[in-house]
Amino acid sequence: MxxxxxxxxxxxxxxxxxxxxxxxxxxxxxxxxxxxxxxxxxxxxxxxxxxxxxxxxxxxxxxxxxxxxxxxxxxxxxxxxxxxxxxxxxxxxxxxxxxxxxxxxxxxxxxxxxxxxxxxxxxxxxxxxAVVAPTTTRRMIDRFAAVLPAQQPPQLTPELARLTDREREVLLLVAQGLNNGEIADELGLSEATVKTHVGRILTKLDLRDRVQAVVLAYETGLVRAGA
The missing domain is CATH 3.40.50.2300 (Response regulator)
Structure with missing residues (x-):
């Protein structure tokens, strides 16, 4: 069809x-x-x-x-x-x-x-x-950083508290525009394990895709505009 x-x-x-x-x-x-x-x-x-x-x-x-x-x-x-x-x-x-x-x-x-x-x-x-490729996510971050509100220092918000330490690490790297392979290299994990972590992050936070994960990372202060 x-x-x-x-x-x-x-x-x-x-x-x-x-x-x-x-x-x-x-x-x-x-x-x-x-x-x-x-x-x-x-x-x-x-x-x-x-x-x-x-x-x-x-x-x-x-x-x-x-x-x-x-x-x-x-x-x-x-x-x-x-x-x-x-x-x-x-x-x-x-x-x-x-x-x-x-x-x-x-x-x-x-x-x-x-x-x-x-x-x-x-x-x-x-x-x-992933509805927006990681390279496009990087461009999105660059383009919209200027319109994002100033963030307070990162803190463990209720949303982030649902995640394990490893899942927060993965979310941080997703928000920086890294793809699964790059995250795997950064954290010393297999790409399959990273994919599993990303899936769990989206499920726990009730997010549809990586784009919304990037938005939430900025809103919670996990990533700050210009950082």
Whole structure:
């Protein structure tokens, strides 16, 4: 079955461009479109979608609030299926994109992303793997460090207290943008063991992916902007 995509953008020309790029992929199908977040929510109540490509700045309901409502709707059974949201933004330093990640989006891309990278990101999100590659996570950290609030010295927050010492070490390295192989080398562990630790971290903290793990690491003070 092809990956079912929904395009959400108030600019029809951009939707057309993405549709043309994705239509050439044999395992991807555009099943729905919307011109703003409110319309997207209406469509998602009756249409099963695997991945939503969501613009950030739109009239009526922006991508941040729409993403938050999609995640809530999935939890409450209002939204059909369990669509993942992939944020599309025009600007490198768009605080709205960071807010959308906090709201539950599975990743973000710039709108001028090369077609191959867009397709790869869709497959990553749909497959449930690390939805944003570690190298992109590094860029995210660099781009959004300036908009993050000043942090107090790290302390054992209730969230971090759920983790073992080793899991906190792994979370710290994930937040620094290291992939599983690099973390394994850093800590003297096997890559399989690191993968197990990452899975347990996501489960214990009720996180969907590594992106949300990075966000939480900053919010709890485990990693500080500019550190």
């Amino acid at each position: 092809p990956i079912r995509i929904m395009l959400v953008d108030d600019q029809e020309l951009l939707r057309t461009g993405f549709r043309m790029v994705l239509a050439s992929q044999p395992d991807i199908a555009i099943v729905a479109e919307a011109g703003d977040g409110a319309q997207a929510l209406d469509v998602l109540t009756g249409t099963e979608v695997d991945v939503v490509l969501m613009d950030v700045r739109m009239p009526r309901l922006d991508g941040v609030e729409a993403t938050r409502r999609v995640v809530t709707g999935i939890r409450e059974g209002i939204i059909a299926g369990e669509p993942k949201v992939l944020i599309l933004t025009t600007f490198d330093l768009d605080e709205y994109a960071f807010s959308a990640l906090k709201a539950g989006a599975s990743g973000f891309l710039l709108k001028d992303v090369p077609p191959a990278e867009l397709v790869a990101a869709i497959h990553a999100v749909h497959g449930g793997d």
